[in-house]
Amino acid sequence: xxxxxxxxxxxxxxxxxxxxxxxxxxxxxxxxxxxxxxxxxxxxxxxxxxxxxxxxxxxxxxxxxxxxxxxxxxxxxxxxxxxxxxxxxxxxxxxxxxxxxxxxxxxxxxxxxxx
Amino acid sequence: xxxxxxxxxxxxxxxxxxxxxxxxxxxxxxxxxxxxxxxxxxxxxxxxxxxxxxxxxxxxxxxxxxxxxxxxxxxxxxxxxxxxxxxxxxxxxxxxxxxxxxxxxxxxxxxx
Numbered sequence: 485x486x487x488x489x490x491x492x493x494x495x496x497x498x499x500x501x502x503x504x505x506x507x508x509x510x511x512x513x514x515x516x517x518x519x520x521x522x523x524x525x526x527x528x529x530x531x532x533x534x535x536x537x538x539x540x541x542x543x544x545x546x547x548x549x550x551x552x553x554x555x556x557x558x559x560x561x562x563x564x565x566x567x568x569x570x571x572x573x574x575x576x577x578x579x580x581x582x583x584x585x586x587x588x589x590x591x592x593x594x595x596x597x598x599x
Numbered sequence: 600x601x602x603x604x605x606x607x608x609x610x611x612x613x614x615x616x617x618x619x620x621x622x623x624x625x626x627x628x629x630x631x632x633x634x635x636x637x638x639x640x641x642x643x644x645x646x647x648x649x650x651x652x653x654x655x656x657x658x659x660x661x662x663x664x665x666x667x668x669x670x671x672x673x674x675x676x677x678x679x680x681x682x683x684x685x686x687x688x689x690x691x692x693x694x695x696x697x698x699x700x701x702x703x704x705x706x707x708x709x710x711x
Contacts, residue, residue: 488642517699527688527701540697574642588699590635590642 486511488577488591496597502563505594509556509577515539516558517588518550521572530573533558534580562596570598601626605689605702612679612709620674620705622663622689630691632656632665632672637686637704646674646687684709 489508497503509516517540518530529542533552550560556577562569572595576588606621624630631650635643647656652667661676672689689702 490642519701526703529698529700532697576643587633587645587648590644592640592642 488575488589490573490575490591490594492594493592494595494597496599497565498599499565499567501565502561503565503596505560505562505573505575505596507558507560507575507577507591509558509575510589513577513579513589514556515578515580516552516556517576517578518558518560519574519576520544521574521593522570527574530560565598567598570596572596601630601691601693601696601698601700603689603691603700603702605687605705607703608686608706610705610707612707614681614709614711615678616709618674618676618679618683618707620687620689620707622672622674622702624670624672624689624691624700626670626691626693626700628693628695630693632663633690633692633699634661634663634672634674635688635690635701637688639685643688679707679709681709681711683707 491506515534517532520528532540536552547563552558572593574593575591578588602625604623633648634646636646637643647658649656649665655664663672663674686704686706688704
């Protein structure tokens with residue numbers, strides 16, 4: 485079974501631009517979560533989508549948005565990029581949303597550098 | 600709110616040494632607890648998990664026991680290898696909020 489895939493793996497943008505990251509979950513998984521990983525802040529939860537609906541949201545500004553398609557693939561968009569948005573963006577999928585022992589499977593991440 | 604605190608790294612050990620990485624948590628209700636490992640250039644991989652008090656998770660020689668009385672989930676391995684060098688994350692999942700909370704990560708360096 486293929487794992488979680490993320491594209492692109494690396495991205496370089498300049499301040500003020502916008503970017504879209506893509507995540508394809510494991511087949512059969514309906515929940516997709518996004519995280520931002522930085523050396524200073526560790527892993528910060530961005531949002532979770534389940535069956536095309538945002539189920540949960542972290543404490544990030546409105547410049548960060550996402551969506552999920554009917555095939556469970558998800559995209560994350562960041563508008564008006566800032567230097568501080570440079571990070572590794574991780575996507576994780578799980579079969580369901582919620583439930584004890586809910587296990588997340590992570591993709592390799594997209595490394596975003598904002599110049 | 601819920602949170603996870605784990606020991607700061609880096610931790611440097613010689614091959615075959617005993618490993619302990621401390622993890623404590625704060626949570627309402629009865630969370631599930633996880634250890635994830637991240638190798639360079641990769642995403643996180645689930646190492647082990649425990650879903651209720653006194654459960655012991657184990658995998659690849661690593662173990663952790665869910666201790667509700669001390670709100671801890673320390674990771675241990677009896678004999679580390681160079682290939683264990685990675686960053687280890689402790690995490691909890693709280694079904695009340697449907698959220699994962701991650702610790703800051705502990706980098707482990709194992710020298711031959």
